[in-house]
Amino acid sequence: MEKKKKSRRIALAIVCGLLCLAALLCFLRAGSLARLLPDQYAAERWAGEGEMVYRQVSCFLTVDEPVDLNQIYAFRYAILDRLHEAGLEADTDTRLFRDAWCVTGKMEAASDLGHGKVSVIAVGGDFFLFHPLHLISGSYLTENDVMEDRVLLDEDTAWLLFGGTELSGLSIKLNGVPFVVSGVVQREQDFASQKAYTAGRGVYMSYAAYAKMNEEAAAGCYELVLAEPVEQFVLNFVEEKFPIGQGEIVENSQRYSLGRRLELLGHFGERSMQKLGVIYPYWENAARCVEDWCALLTLLGFGLLVFPAALCLVLLVKGIRKGKEKLDDELLPGLRDKVDDAVQKRRRRKWDKEHGGES
Helix, strand or coil, rough: HHHHHHHHHHHHHHHHHHHHHHHHHHHHHHHHHHHHHHEEEEEEEHHHCCCCCEEEEEEEEEEEECCCCHHHHHHHHHHHHHHHHCCCCCCCCCCCCEEEEEEEEEEEECCCEEEEEEEEEEEEEEEEHHHHCCEECCCCCCCCCCCCCCCEHHHHHHHCCCCCCCCCCCCCCCCEEEEEEEEEEEEECHHHHHHCCCCCCCEEEHHHHHHHHCCCCCCCCCEEEECCCCCCCHHHHHHHHHCCCCCCCEHHHHCCCCHHHHHHCCCCHHHCCCCCCCCHHHHHHHHHHHHHHHHHHHHHEEEEEEEEHHHHHHHHHHHHHHHHHHHHHHHHHHHHHHHHHHHHHHHHHHHHCCCCCCC
């Protein structure tokens, strides 16, 4: 009987150990997935080694309520005013905020060697701070570019138009308008981005150049990194001042935290119901895919800990009961005898004192 009990205890210990190890692996995998997408950590990169806290926020507009440049510039001025009110000075060289915006479309791309339909992402601000795609050659587009006729090709487009990737300075045409290639990038290689990106060959171009070719151009996505002197400053400010309309605001900096994962599990399934009329860019769809996996792995990890936790609780209860029984059977009787002896001695001393006896 004792051997069976001992074997059972060993088996239970092994099972609990394996379950705890599996739970740990789930939590570690969720943590590694949370760090998978660099475009969710622009605030961390921008802050660097400084002491100032930054937050990243993304605004996704509905298809019938995009924002134009005038609204974006007005929001920038509102940022400067609010930073001044918070006691932070910002000038043209400030590190207190960076932003970016974009709009997507389709164009016909052509060179002397090839042509084809490509997806276009027209970008403004510091877009590649938020989306640090791997440069194969050349350089990114920046807000400080003097010329607006530079374009950045992805690897597939580069091979289509030129059959190579060392293309800086070469010319292409988009819908018949000439542009100069600034460089070539490799698209994200993670599983979520590869599933989310379905637009095929792509080109990045200046938002200003795109607006000249399309008078109705307006941004469907706006991204911001902003200093946060007090907690919730950035999110509250964006919700108050940005012309989001019926769109959606996402706080990127906290989206993979444990609290956010548990919140997502509490509303799991609802996010599949699109009620806002927002078309997410592929990087947001990738981020939401990773969110789902992190939430599920977290749920699985806690689920695996249920049996070990329950077993520990049972053993704790048994231990308490056993301790109580030992207390009742061994300690309390002896304690009661000692108390009774002490009471009897006290009564005897009192009696002797009252009747003149010796104590």
